[in-house]
Amino acid sequence: MPAFSAYAPGKIILFGEHAVVYGQPAVAAPVSQVKARAVVNANLRGLPGSVRIQAPDVGEDAELASLPANHPIGLAVRSVLALLKIQSPPACTLKVTSTIPIAAGLGSGAAVSVAVLRAFSAYLGRPLKDEQVSELAFEVEKVHHGTPSGIDNTVITYGKPVYFIKGKPIEMLKVPVPFTIVIGNTGIASPTAAAVGEVRQAWKAKKALYESYFESAGSLAASARQMIEHGIVETLGPLMTANHGILRKMGVSSPELDELVAAATKAGALGAKLSGGGQGGNMIALVAASRAERVAQALQRAGAVSTIITVVGKPE
Numbered sequence: 050m051p052a053f054s055a056y057a058p059g060k061i062i063l064f065g066e067h068a069v070v071y072g073q074p075a076v077a078a079p080v081s082q083v084k085a086r087a088v089v090n091a092n093l094r095g096l097p098g099s100v101r102i103q104a105p106d107v108g109e110d111a112e113l114a115s116l117p118a119n120h121p122i123g124l125a126v127r128s129v130l131a132l133l134k135i136q137s138p139p140a141c142t143l144k145v146t147s148t149i150p151i152a153a154g155l156g157s158g159a160a161v162s163v164a165v166l167r168a169f170s171a172y173l174g175r176p177l178k179d180e181q182v183s184e185l186a187f188e189v190e191k192v193h194h195g196t197p198s199g200i201d202n203t204v205i206t207y208g209k210p211v212y213f214i215k216g217k218p219i220e221m222l223k224v225p226v227p228f229t230i231v232i233g234n235t236g237i238a239s240p241t242a243a244a245v246g247e248v249r250q251a252w253k254a255k256k257a258l259y260e261s262y263f264e265s266a267g268s269l270a271a272s273a274r275q276m277i278e279h280g281i282v283e284t285l286g287p288l289m290t291a292n293h294g295i296l297r298k299m300g301v302s303s304p305e306l307d308e309l310v311a312a313a314t315k316a317g318a319l320g321a322k323l324s325g326g327g328q329g330g331n332m333i334a335l336v337a338a339s340r341a342e343r344v345a346q347a348l349q350r351a352g353a354v355s356t357i358i359t360v361v362g363k364p365e
């Protein structure tokens with residue numbers, strides 16, 4: 050029997066993280082240089098209903114039945130079985146691997162869910178539609194992130210740049226002029242749930258102030274969308290840097306992120322900001338394609354543990 054496999058990319062938030070949780074627009078893009086992969090192989094000698102889950106990157110090797118209800122991979126598998134009303138799947142082994150750094154703002158959790166949902170439903174002979182994949186991945190995100198906006202599962206499922214407003218129909222972004230982004234990893238693990246939780250506490254304590262931050266970030270995202278769709282990409286740089294300033298005020302930057310943002314700017318980036326939950330994880334810098342290598346090297350000298358050069362809007 051053939052193996053059933055699926056990949057899902059990482060993601061960056063170009064504009065509007067955190068504010069998007071409060072209903073403001075945000076802009077995100079997939080990052081295909083890093084990926085989660087799920088492979089399902091039939092286990093011909095296994096008992097019906099047995100699903101063995103292996104995730105060597107995180108030291109997991111267990112039967113589905115022994116996993117707690119909130120285990121993210123277990124939850125994704127169980128949600129496929131529930132949706133397809135299958136009680137006892139033919140025995141199989143599901144192996145999950147990923148090159149997306151964990152707790153780094155690049156969407157590793159959502160990408161694992163999307164890859165698992167696709168590979169497992171294909172194994173069962175009933176591949177899910179994109180809307181179903183995104184919806185179920187969102188349910189898994191909720192268990193782990195508390196109050197996710199849904200942007201990660203959306204951009205990762207569709208694999209295209211998106212303009213996203215929580216609860217609204219998805220809008221794919223037109224990108225007539227592709228642009229280059231350098232991603233720098235501080236190497237500091239920072240779970241999104243923690244940063245989102247802290248922003249929520251701060252918002253509860255100072256509602257008017259935080260809502261003004263969210264609105265400013267939302268208008269930057271709306272302006273950025275216009276510029277991207279009109280192909281005026283150089284002017285996105287200052288908008289990114291302004292978004293970083295707002296995120297700092299929200300309390301989700303860190304000295305390491307600020308240092309990488311400064312190093313990118315000094316090396317000639319057009320603008321830079323943290324990306325994702327913040328307080329660690331990754332930052333992004335908009336660069337002219339010819340400067341990408343130089344900015345990546347400057348980021349490494351300033352302490353980035355890894356860098357990725359990606360092009361937003363590049364035809365696949």
Ligand code: MEV
Binds near residue numbers: 154201
């Ligand atoms: C995470 O990629 C982006 C946040 O805004 C959280 C969310 O939207 O769910 C920090």
